[in-house]
Amino acid sequence: MTIDQNGDMTVQGASLRALPKVSLHDHLDGGVRPATILELAEEAGVTAPATDAGALRRWFAAQCGAGSLPEYLKAxxxxTSVLQSKRALTRVAREFVADLAADGVVYGEVRWAPEQHLAGGLSLDDAVRAVQRGIEEGEDAADAAGHGIRVGQLLSAMRQGDRSREIAELAVRFRERGVVGFDLAGPENGFPASAHREAFDYLAAEFLPVTVHAGEAAGPGSIRSALLDGRALRLGHGVRIAEDLQVIDREGDEVQVQFGDLARWVRDREIPLELSPTSNLHTGAIAQWGDELADHPFDLLHQLGFAVTVNTDNRTMSATSLTRELALLVDAFGYDLDDLEAFQFNAASAAFLPVEEREELVEVIAEGFER
Structure with missing residues (x-):
């Protein structure tokens, strides 16, 4: 891998930034530009911990590098305090799409929790419409610039709250107006997916796709609940499924593994893992395996045939992009273009889109990598 004078990374002569990518796990409030945060904070009368964008980036890095999900979430x-108006939500959604397009993303899903944006008097419906307006403005601007991109909303309910049924109904209400699925987010420990069974039952009856944060701050039990109680079609992170694998023997690149029932089910059913390497390192999700990216069980899961996808989680908090995440994986595990293409195929196949549109997305990726 080489890095050119513009900071772009090249693998086998191909620009990583230019390659078509699919982003499945990317939080709206985790990807706001630092300069935008400062401008919105001044308008809202909110005191920020820094006065310039560079210093704010460094503050986020310090806050989010503690190796703890609860500490990470405090950032x-x-x-959230500056995203309490239609104007602010529309602006950050528009910029979110622009930043994805600049990173080579052709399809993305943006997840966010409407219930956290009502302090300024917005209704849940107002908030969703404001974000959708920004998404559409961003898509139009990207298209005018020659980069086709489509972005769908994933509405997140907070697992420590009691509004999951309400958010589920909101998601179904907007399923033809930009919303493609439902997510359960927030602290895992002490807040199991089973506590939101009513919402999941409703979503299942309405056939709306669900992804659940699981296997990040909590282990296999959280994943089991996401699958059984949440009927999750994808696992938000899911990295700790590796705890249900017992490595029997390693010899060079060969590894012999004994599968637990849960890990075998996830692998055999091709349930996508929304892995976010840098974030998983920052939140301590991979602490039991080590404290370097090379310790991440990503490669083990990939080699064993799990449906791994590459994601950013929170681009601002983790100071990353999808291009950077792919570059880090290339550096850590020696992946080539075929591997990177496989990760994008996995993500395209896991997108909450009709099968015909997923097949079209696969073709876009194949053509882009072939070029």
């Missing part, structure tokens, strides 16, 4: 308090 969102500042961002």
């Amino acid at each position: 969102f308090d500042l961002v």
